[in-house]
Amino acid sequence: MQVARRSETAIAAKSISLTFPTADGPVHALKDISLAINRGDFVSFIGPSGCGKTTFLRTIAALETPTGGTLSVNGMTPDAARKARAYGYVFQAPGLYPWRTIAGNISLPLEIMGFSRSDRAQRIARVLDLVDLTGFGGKYPWQLSGGMQQRASIARALAFDADILLMDEPFGALDEIVRDRLNEALLDLWKKTGKTIGFVTHSIPEAVYLSTKIVVMSPRPGRITRVIDSPLPRERPLEIRDTPEFIALAQQVREGLREGHSYD
Ligand SMILES: Nc1ncnc2c1ncn2[C@@H]1O[C@H](COP(=O)(O)OP(=O)(O)OP(=O)(O)O)[C@@H](O)[C@H]1O
Numbered sequence: 405m406q407v408a409r410r411s412e413t414a415i416a417a418k419s420i421s422l423t424f425p426t427a428d429g430p431v432h433a434l435k436d437i438s439l440a441i442n443r444g445d446f447v448s449f450i451g452p453s454g455c456g457k458t459t460f461l462r463t464i465a466a467l468e469t470p471t472g473g474t475l476s477v478n479g480m481t482p483d484a485a486r487k488a489r490a491y492g493y494v495f496q497a498p499g500l501y502p503w504r505t506i507a508g509n510i511s512l513p514l515e516i517m518g519f520s521r522s523d524r525a526q527r528i529a530r531v532l533d534l535v536d537l538t539g540f541g542g543k544y545p546w547q548l549s550g551g552m553q554q555r556a557s558i559a560r561a562l563a564f565d566a567d568i569l570l571m572d573e574p575f576g577a578l579d580e581i582v583r584d585r586l587n588e589a590l591l592d593l594w595k596k597t598g599k600t601i602g603f604v605t606h607s608i609p610e611a612v613y614l615s616t617k618i619v620v621m622s623p624r625p626g627r628i629t630r631v632i633d634s635p636l637p638r639e640r641p642l643e644i645r646d647t648p649e650f651i652a653l654a655q656q657v658r659e660g661l662r663e664g665h666s667y668d
Pocket residue numbers: 424425426431432433451452453454455456457458459460626
């Protein structure tokens with residue numbers, strides 16, 4: 405008997421290319437990107453400025469259209485997946501509306517989607533708890549620290565319970581101590597929710613600490629130079645960063661980044 409099963413692959417890219425026409429000639433932002441991301445994976449994209457990390461995340465989110473190749477998100481085209489609200493997107497800056505409270509900011513996409521008032525209230529309470537901001541729903545963004553604001557923006561992306569969370573360098577502007585805490589909190593959230601996460605970063609330790617899969621990219625043209633599957637356990641205290649396994653993995657990422665540079 406055949407049992408209908410949901411595909412294990414959340415995101416499948418086959419030979420994706422994206423060329424931007426510009427006044428100075430075409431910019432090959434992505435070239436021949438093939439990658440499979442499984443459900444529940446935590447995938448980091450790392451590489452120097454201009455290697456196409458943001459562009460690739462934006463193609464997954466249907467904010468850019470590839471000029472070649474095929475891309476499926478939850479078995480759908482990116483556009484259909486966007487309409488089905490298959491993902492939440494977290495930008496580098498929290499982007500909270502200053503005239504709305506934290507709860508009001510989280511509520512906004514839910515209002516647009518037509519969730520009822522009581523459903524919204526339940527969802528807001530749940531996601532505030534997930535990002536450890538219970539009790540801050542009534543505050544305005546300017547009353548919160550940068551790290552708290554970024555947690556609020558993650559809560560907003562989680563509120564409609566998409567299976568996929570796309571995060572474009574969400575902690576890039578924060579100091580190291582706050583970043584460490586948010587990295588721990590994000591891992592905890594990932595374990596609790598089982599979401600598939602695509603995460604852009606410039607930081608090798610951040611990529612190694614968080615990911616089950618690390619995608620190393622290189623510019624001109626934007627391409628993948630290495631895909632490293634992490635052997636680290638899913639249970640990761642911050643001290644794991646001092647273990648030989650962690651250091652060896654960071655070394656592999658560094659080598660991948662160097663390979664990319666020698667191509668220039
Ligand atoms: N709308 C656009 N029009 C023209 N070129 C673009 C556009 N968007 C991105 N690019 C170019 O595509 C390349 C990839 O850009 P992208 O922002 O994806 O890189 P990135 O790896 O995310 O960089 P960073 O780490 O600096 O954010 C760059 O050369 C960039 O200038």
